[in-house]
Amino acid sequence: MDIIKISEFIWEIPKSGEMKVPARIYASDRLIEMAKRDQTLQQARNVACLSGIQRMSYVMPDAHQGYGFPIGGVAAFDLDEGIISPGGVGYDINCGVRLLRTDFMENDIVSKKKELLAEIFKEVPAGVGKGGITKLSDRVLKEILLKGARWAVEEGYGSAEDLDRTEEGGQMKEASFEFISERALERGIPQLGTLGAGNHFLEIQKVDEIYDEKVARVFGIVEKDQILVMIHCGSRGLGHQIATDYIELMENEFGFKDLPDRELMNAPFKSKLGQQYYKSMCAAVNYAFANRQMIAHWVRSVFEKVMGEARGMRQIYDVCHNVAKVERHTVNGKEKLLCVHRKGATRSFGPGRPEIPAIYRQAGQPVLIPGSMGTASYVLVGTLEAEEKSFSSTAHGAGRVMSRNEALRRFRGEQIRDELARKGIELKAASWKGVAEEAAAAYKDVDEVVKVSHETGLGRLVARLVPIGVMKG
Amino acid sequence: MEKPYEILEHMADGKFRAYGRTLEEAFTNAALAMASLMWDWEKIKLERKKKVKVEASTLEQLIVRFLSEVIYLLEVRSFLLGRVETISIEEIKLNDKKLYRLEAEVTGDDVSPEYEIYGQVKAVTYNDLKIEKTDDGLVVQIVVDM
Numbered sequence: 233m234d235i236i237k238i239s240e241f242i243w244e245i246p247k248s249g250e251m252k253v254p255a256r257i258y259a260s261d262r263l264i265e266m267a268k269r270d271q272t273l274q275q276a277r278n279v280a281c282l283s284g285i286q287r288m289s290y291v292m293p294d295a296h297q298g299y300g301f302p303i304g305g306v307a308a309f310d311l312d313e314g315i316i317s318p319g320g321v322g323y324d325i326n327c328g329v330r331l332l333r334t335d336f337m338e339n340d341i342v343s344k345k346k347e348l349l350a351e352i353f354k355e356v357p358a359g360v361g362k363g364g365i366t367k368l369s370d371r372v373l374k375e376i377l378l379k380g381a382r383w384a385v386e387e388g389y390g391s392a393e394d395l396d397r398t399e400e401g402g403q404m405k406e407a408s409f410e411f412i413s414e415r416a417l418e419r420g421i422p423q424l425g426t427l428g429a430g431n432h433f434l435e436i437q438k439v440d441e442i443y444d445e446k447v448a449r450v451f452g453i454v455e456k457d458q459i460l461v462m463i464h465c466g467s468r469g470l471g472h473q474i475a476t477d478y479i480e481l482m483e484n485e486f487g488f489k490d491l492p493d494r495e496l497m498n499a500p501f502k503s504k505l506g507q508q509y510y511k512s513m514c515a516a517v518n519y520a521f522a523n524r525q526m527i528a529h530w531v532r533s534v535f536e537k538v539m540g541e542a543r544g545m546r547q548i549y550d551v552c553h554n555v556a557k558v559e560r561h562t563v564n565g566k567e568k569l570l571c572v573h574r575k576g577a578t579r580s581f582g583p584g585r586p587e588i589p590a591i592y593r594q595a596g597q598p599v600l601i602p603g604s605m606g607t608a609s610y611v612l613v614g615t616l617e618a619e620e621k622s623f624s625s626t627a628h629g630a631g632r633v634m635s636r637n638e639a640l641r642r643f644r645g646e647q648i649r650d651e652l653a654r655k656g657i658e659l660k661a662a663s664w665k666g667v668a669e670e671a672a673a674a675y676k677d678v679d680e681v682v683k684v685s686h687e688t689g690l691g692r693l694v695a696r697l698v699p700i701g702v703m704k705g
Numbered sequence: 706m707e708k709p710y711e712i713l714e715h716m717a718d719g720k721f722r723a724y725g726r727t728l729e730e731a732f733t734n735a736a737l738a739m740a741s742l743m744w745d746w747e748k749i750k751l752e753r754k755k756k757v758k759v760e761a762s763t764l765e766q767l768i769v770r771f772l773s774e775v776i777y778l779l780e781v782r783s784f785l786l787g788r789v790e791t792i793s794i795e796e797i798k799l800n801d802k803k804l805y806r807l808e809a810e811v812t813g814d815d816v817s818p819e820y821e822i823y824g825q826v827k828a829v830t831y832n833d834l835k836i837e838k839t840d841d842g843l844v845v846q847i848v849v850d851m
Contacts, residue, residue, distance in 0.1 A: 270716055296717060299832045299850070303717070323828040323850045415773075418781050429825035430851055469780045472828040472850070476773055479831065480766050494831050632717045636824070636851065665823030705825075 251280040257291040270297035278492040284314020293684035294631040300495030303576035306625040317498035320573035322554040326520035327466030329600040333452040335544030336459040349701040355530040358427040358705035380518030384525035398550040402521040407514035419469030425526040429705035432465040436701035443693040450595045467520035478509040549598035553628035580626040580691040582616035599691040604675035612691035626691035634674035643668040661704040710738035726842040733789040749787030751812040772829040787813035
């Protein structure tokens, strides 16, 4: 496969064979070498072959091999000629990140840190097979699927201000539950308000460095050692089952003989099945918004209880990093609506976009990039140039470089806990074996990922956050 | 069969190969292989019984549906699979369409602090999925999203 270096951090696979557009990869020398080790680049090339794809098949700096589409893949499709693909969204629909700011400083909470984490661990169900605290009725579940975080706020979890500071206002209005299987709905019932397991986490963080004081201030990040809380989770079993169901339905309807890879299964966006998947996916997006809304509310309640107040505790933003959305973009000088798939990629709208809440509109959209367990996370800001470079998208995290088996062979959860403790990071986890699988050394260097994002202008650095307390499912 | 299954290396997720003299045996071992990515199935007491019935148009879809049921039983019924007691796979015709039907009875126990659940399989994928005949039976290869 031809890979041409365009500039220090930009690579391209020229159009050939069945490709309708070229593929473009944003990576440093080191990151591109990692991408070459697995199927990432071949998958980016395969995506470029899909009907109605616009401009280029994009690959973000943290990309690694996924199913069909690479993780860290961004592809936009024409609404009339193009497709929608569950593999372009991922199994964990609206896996995403929510960040809360506070007016506490590290010194204020250091003596209460253990208690805070223990209380959060009690309040927020985490781990595999752990159900939520509420037994939902079918009727309420369906309301959540339509209203998302808005339902949670109406039920007293948080405030309307939180909705304003969530992508889509916490609710995708195209959602419908009519085309969701009974199995998927059943999986949704016990898991609302749960963190889950795997790479999902909840962290108490402190500001470690501020790169752009002006933008940071707009986001509510004011000084070093300020305390923040980050929540990383998704739509749980409900989203996983919707993806599984629609991959099968699309295979039965359209087959996969013409596709370079079976997992690229798709349907024309405007077809009946395409629309049914889209509306069901929107419902799963809403479920995940409600999920993070409830968890954020419980975290605030714990701060109130342990610290006596939730001082200045406000939501900075909430982003989805596994989603397909209809957005307005410019292609060949013409504005048009496209179905943008971001799988392991974060939207990074620049200043002025109407989708950004008014308070941030002049600065640009906050972009939240979680590190791996126990490492730094970042706040970036969307840029105008990202529009033409990646349909306004950037990275979403670190990305694995070591298999779970190998991580289990190399690390022990208890040993990781002790190492983190030496760095002043408290860890609470549902399973020590699970901790070993998520060891920081099993992931790419998130610092390098965000550096490429900054240098290429996909999303610019605002602040670096480091954990002081980690809760892992 | 010398070994019922083996866990393979996969960068981000879980991959395994399950063996059997028959399709039923290979599917059984696939369920145990997947369970082993989440809990130690050999340690699960056989206290409860569940029935599983799935239908699909292809064998590939059938294994995906069967394994998805094991995840469903965990998430919705708080059930940890310890053993597949009986399993049958048959080809049926429904409205002139060929279908595969799998019926199984599985035993295991409720989720409890007694058992560690160390991994989460989110979904069963079609990535690298293979159901192949070999000299001494069948091999099923699966990649699961974790």
